[in-house]
Amino acid sequence: MNIVAFSIQTIPDTDIGRSLYGNAADMALLNEKDVARVMWLKQDQDAGGKAKYMGLHLQKILHISMIVRSSEGCKLELFSSLERPEADVLNAFYQTLHFNPMLVTWDGLTHEIPLLQYRSLYHRVASETYWKHYHPSQHQNQMLGERHTVLKPVLSAYQPQATALREELAAILGIPLHPPLSAEQIWTFYLQQDYTALQQDCMLQTLQTYLIYLMFQQVRNELNKDELHTECDLLKNLLHQRKHEGIYQLLEHWQDGRFCQKLDLA
Structure with a gap:
């Protein structure tokens, strides 16, 4: 079982904002908060006052969190552009593809994958493995292929009106x-330098995605009851090891038995 379940957390790229909007000299004098405000106003104007999201090409990667399941066990990884250049974050992610894992995302084709491609283009980060084997054009069925499972559209039978919120x-x-x-909350925490809250949020999104994927594998008959139990135990041990990062809270809630009962493991 080779799996990389991942989520990407972003913030506005204010360097791009400074280069695209307004007078260059004036924009250079603005702080990040004000530049982002200009970017949002421009997005809202372009959308006729109905902008919900900033264009992905205007965002930069803050964190990539991953659960890596391989023959070596189960690991929780976090790559942060707060600690290293964003180009290095991209390279670190691409290096995880060397063992040909199944990528798992909640809504990767409309978020994670475009972000990876835009930011790789911006930083000129190359990955032959990704473009040969993981780019969506390589798969006849892009959302449930041999290389990438995108849970949101797959579970809704590719019907937009039937999609569910991941947290629900x-x-x-x-x-x-x-x-x-x-x-907006991510940007606020970033400006307040509450990086722990941001990292925890990104990791918890990945954990939710991975747990849903495990249950999906069971109903597809890709995991039997014993195998699923083993995967859950590995994940619990992983969460025990990472309790100093705030992830332990998830385990405490998990141990109330509700999740195990749903899996018929209690």
Whole structure:
């Protein structure tokens, strides 16, 4: 079993904002908060006052969190552009593809994958493995292929009107609830330098995605009851090891038995 379940957390790229909007000399005098405000105003104007999200090409990667399941066990990884250049974060992610894992995302084709491609182009980061084997054009069925499972469209039978919120589906399945931070909340925490809250949020989104994927594998008959139990034990041990990062809270909620009952493991 080779799996990389991952989520990407972003913030506005204010360097791009400074280069695209307004007078260059004036924009250079603005702080990050004010530049981002200009970017949002421009997005809102272009959308006729109805902008909900900033264009992905205007965002930069703050964190990539991953659960890596391989023959070596289960690991929780976090690559942060707060600690290293964003280009190095991209390279670190691409290096995880060397063992040909199945990528798992919640809504990767509309978020994670475009972000990886835009930012790789921006930084000129090359990955032959990604473009040969993981780019969506390589798969006849892009959302449930041999290389990437995108849970949101697959579970809704590719019907947009039938899609579920990840946090609501997780709650229904007995997975500990963790509503994701909004783009505005992420930006606020970033400006306040509350990086722990941001890292925890990104990792918890990945954990929710991975747990949903495990249950999906069971109903597809890719995992039997014993195998699923083994995967859950590995994940619990992983969470024990990472309790100093705030992830232990998820385990405490998990141990109330609701998730195990849903899996018939209690």
